[in-house]
Each structure stands twice: as C-alpha cells, then as structure tokens.
Amino acid sequence: xxxxxxxxxxxxxxxxxxxxxxxxxxxxxxxxxxxxxxxxxxxxxxxxxxxxxxxxxxxxxxxxxxxxxxxxxxxxxxxxxxxxxxxxxxxxxxxxxxxxxxxxxxxxxxxxx
Amino acid sequence: xxxxxxxxxxxxxxxxxxxxxxxxxxxxxxxxxxxxxxxxxxxxxxxxxxxxxxxxxxxxxxxxxxxxxxxxxxxxxxxxxxxxxxxxxxxxxxxxxxxxxxxxxxxxxxxxx
Numbered sequence: 001x002x003x004x005x006x007x008x009x010x011x012x013x014x015x016x017x018x019x020x021x022x023x024x025x026x027x028x029x030x031x032x033x034x035x036x037x038x039x040x041x042x043x044x045x046x047x048x049x050x051x052x053x054x055x056x057x058x059x060x061x062x063x064x065x066x067x068x069x070x071x072x073x074x075x076x077x078x079x080x081x082x083x084x085x086x087x088x089x090x091x092x093x094x095x096x097x098x099x100x101x102x103x104x105x106x107x108x109x110x111x112x113x
Numbered sequence: 114x115x116x117x118x119x120x121x122x123x124x125x126x127x128x129x130x131x132x133x134x135x136x137x138x139x140x141x142x143x144x145x146x147x148x149x150x151x152x153x154x155x156x157x158x159x160x161x162x163x164x165x166x167x168x169x170x171x172x173x174x175x176x177x178x179x180x181x182x183x184x185x186x187x188x189x190x191x192x193x194x195x196x197x198x199x200x201x202x203x204x205x206x207x208x209x210x211x212x213x214x215x216x217x218x219x220x221x222x223x224x225x226x
Contacts, residue, residue: 006155009153032213034213034214034215042219043203043217043218043219043220044156044203044217045217046214046215049213049214089155089156093213100146100158100161100171101158101213101215102158103155103156103157104155105153105154105155106153106155
C-alpha cells in the first residue's frame with residue numbers, strides 16, 4: 001500500500017517568514033495530492049490540492065509543488081501570519097474509487113507574532 | 114447545506130461497553146470514510162464505503178464495524194470498547210469517482226476508561 005512520510009513534525013517561524021512542509025510517497029500510481037489544515041479543536045479542511053499532470057499550483061500565499069520522478073511534494077506558505085498556525089496534513093491517493101487516501105502524520109506550524 | 118454531521122460530539126465509555134457513532138452527509142456524495150486521529154499519528158483510516166452498499170477495511174479496522182445505512186448515512190460501531198480506542202473520530206465524505214476532495218465532519222471525542 002501507499003506510504004506517506006511528512007517532515008518536519010513541528011515548524012516554528014516568525015510572522016512574515018516563509019514555511020515549507022515536505023512529503024514523500026511510495027506508490028507511483030498516486031495521482032492526487034491534497035493538503036489539509038486543521039486548527040485546534042476543528043475539523044481538517046482542504047486548502048490546496050494538485051494532480052499529477054501539474055507541477056505547481058498557487059493560491060494567494062500558498063503553493064504546492066510536485067516532483068513525480070522523486071515522488072515528493074511540498075507546501076509553501078509565504079508571508080506567514082499568526083492565523084496560519086495549525087496542523088497541516090498531506091495526503092496521496094491513486095486513481096479511481098478503488099484507491100483510498102493515505103495521510104502523512106502532520107506538521108504543527110507555529111507562527112510567532 | 115449542513116455538510117457532514119456527526120453525533121455525539123463527546124462520549125465517555127467504560128471498558129466493554131458498546132456504542133455507535135453516527136455520520137450523515139447532505140452533499141449526495143458516493144464515498145464515505147471513518148478515521149481516527151491520535152496525537153502524532155495523523156489520520157488513520159478505519160473503514161470506508163466507496164459507494165452505497167459496499168464497505169471495506171482501512172488501515173486500523175480491528176475492534177470496529179460499520180454500516181452504510183443508505184447513501185447519506187455511515188455509522189461506526191464499537192462492540193466492546195477498549196482504552197486503546199480512546200481517540201478523536203472523524204467521518205468524511207467525497208463525491209467519488211475522480212472527484213477526490215474529502216469533506217470532514219466536526220469529530221467525536223471518545224474516552225474509554
């Protein structure tokens with residue numbers, strides 16, 4: 001089955017700095033890579049996703065890059081703000097209904113004002 | 114739209130007791146999932162239902178059973194609760210097919226003493 005590794009487990013930055021979270025996956029059939037943000041005591045919510053036919057995707061201050069050859073993908077947050085503080089999860093899944101998503105263990109991002 | 118709803122929000126059980134966690138979605142999604150979230154372990158899939166009438170085991174199914182009651186509802190049952198099942202449980206749904214985004218419920222915090 002799929003195995004997703006996520007690093008770092010904790011990331012502490014100053015407000016305004018950039019933050020990068022990295023994930024690797026094992027199954028070359030995986031073709032969908034979402035990122036979820038979970039604020040304290042809340043449910044995970046999708047913030048950005050990328051499919052394997054795209055190398056990079058941006059949405060305002062967040063971007064995701066994908067390297068299919070190396071089987072890794074990354075979340076980039078620029079100009080971090082205190083409200084970005086949360087746990088971020090990456091995931092990977094293959095094509096079609098028979099595949100199920102596999103999540104990384106999460107990164108706790110702390111943005112200091 | 115309420116999205117994905119879960120009941121109860123909190124529950125305390127004694128070892129050996131049974132209970133059912135309820136989940137419902139009003140987005141006409143085909144696929145539904147049950148996850149547990151433990152500190153440092155990310156989201157681990159317990160069971161999923163790719164479509165109405167089907168259920169399959171995920172990564173950590175032992176001690177749990179599920180029922181896809183209809184397209185809207187997917188319940189998780191603990192027949193004989195154990196302290197190791199103390200966790201936060203999330204239900205999620207997705208449209209299915211090649212539409213992969215998952216929508217999560219608010220979670221149930223379960224403590225087994």
